Amino acid sequence: MGFRRHGPFQVGDQVQLTDPKNKRHTFTLKQDGVFHTHKGAIPHSDLIGQPEGSVVRSSGGTQYLAFRHLLQDYTLAMPRGAAVIYPKDASMIVGMADIFPGARVIEAGVGSGALTCFLLRAVGPEGHVTSYERRQDFADVARGNVEKFFGTEEDGPLANWRLVVGDLVASIDEVDVDRVILDMLAPWECVDAAAKALTPGGVICCYVATTTQMSKTVEVIRDHGSFTEPHAWETLVRDWHVEGLAVRPDHRMIGHTGFLVTARRMADGVTPPPRRRRPKGTTEEL
Numbered sequence: 001m002g003f004r005r006h007g008p009f010q011v012g013d014q015v016q017l018t019d020p021k022n023k024r025h026t027f028t029l030k031q032d033g034v035f036h037t038h039k040g041a042i043p044h045s046d047l048i049g050q051p052e053g054s055v056v057r058s059s060g061g062t063q064y065l066a067f068r069h070l071l072q073d074y075t076l077a078m079p080r081g082a083a084v085i086y087p088k089d090a091s092m093i094v095g096m097a098d099i100f101p102g103a104r105v106i107e108a109g110v111g112s113g114a115l116t117c118f119l120l121r122a123v124g125p126e127g128h129v130t131s132y133e134r135r136q137d138f139a140d141v142a143r144g145n146v147e148k149f150f151g152t153e154e155d156g157p158l159a160n161w162r163l164v165v166g167d168l169v170a171s172i173d174e175v176d177v178d179r180v181i182l183d184m185l186a187p188w189e190c191v192d193a194a195a196k197a198l199t200p201g202g203v204i205c206c207y208v209a210t211t212t213q214m215s216k217t218v219e220v221i222r223d224h225g226s227f228t229e230p231h232a233w234e235t236l237v238r239d240w241h242v243e244g245l246a247v248r249p250d251h252r253m254i255g256h257t258g259f260l261v262t263a264r265r266m267a268d269g270v271t272p273p274p275r276r277r278r279p280k281g282t283t284e285e286l
C-alpha cells in the first residue's frame, strides 16, 4: 500500500508540524485524534482535508506549519539503534555511487535503516536492496523504521527489500549485483566479498568516519586487484544567512560526518593498469 505522498491530508497520513522555534512533531492522523502540545491542543480534524503547507493553530494560539515529512526529516527524527548516515552523505551515495532505478544493491550494515530508505527509493519497484546487519536488535529497529517510512507496517515486508541478520562476509549469497554500499567500522574486511558479488562495472562505495579507516579502506581496495583506483573524498555543506545586506555563511555548520571511498569493479581476470605516481617534489598532473 504505502503512504500517500501528495494531496490533502487524510486519516492514516503522517503529518509533520513545525512550531515557531523550528521544532518538528510527526504523528499519524486519526479520525478523532488530538495532538497535544504545551501550547495547547490541535484536533486532527483541523488538518484532515487540508492541503500541505497549511497553518494550524493550537488552542493556546501557537501557529504550526503542516507538511508531510521529507525523507531527510524522517531519517533524522526516527528511532535509532546505530548512528545514521546524514542526509547529505546519503544523497551523495545515491548520486555518486549511481544508484539507479532497477539497480540490484547490497548494503551493510543496515544500522537504523536510514540509508536503506534512500536506497529503496532510488532503486524503485523494479530494483532490489539486500541489507546485511549482524545485530538482531539493530535489524529490528531498521525494519520498523523502513516499514514505517514506506507505510507497509501492516502489509508485511517490502517486495524489493531483503533484510539479512548476519555478518556480510559470512552470509552474502548474491552475485551480479550492481552496487555494494558499506557503512561499518571495518569495510576493508568486506572488500573481497564485495568484489565477488559485484558485476563488472559495478560500484563499491564505503562510508567511513575517520582518516585511518579511509586510509585502510583505500589501500585494501587498491591492493585487491579487482577494482579501479579508489576515489576518496568528503562533502562539506555550509548553510547561508540571507537577510537584506547581511548575506554571509552561517556561524555554525556540520564540520565533519564521514568520508566516501568509491571504485569500479574491473572485468573478471583483468587488473587495472599500473598507476603513474607523482614524482617526488613535482606538481606534475597525474
Ligand SMILES: C[S@@+](CC[C@H](N)C(=O)[O-])C[C@H]1O[C@@H](n2cnc3c(N)ncnc32)[C@H](O)[C@@H]1O
Residues within 6 Å of the ligand: 082, 083, 084, 085, 108, 109, 110, 111, 112, 113, 114, 115, 116, 132, 133, 134, 135, 138, 166, 167, 168, 169, 183, 184, 185, 186, 190
Ligand atoms: C553506522 S551503522 C550503519 C548505519 C546505517 N547506514 C544507517 O544509515 O542507519 C553500522 C552498522 O554496521 C553493522 N556491521 C558492522 N560490520 C558488519 C558486517 N561485517 N556485516 C553486517 N553488519 C555489520 C553494525 O552492527 C552497525 O549496525
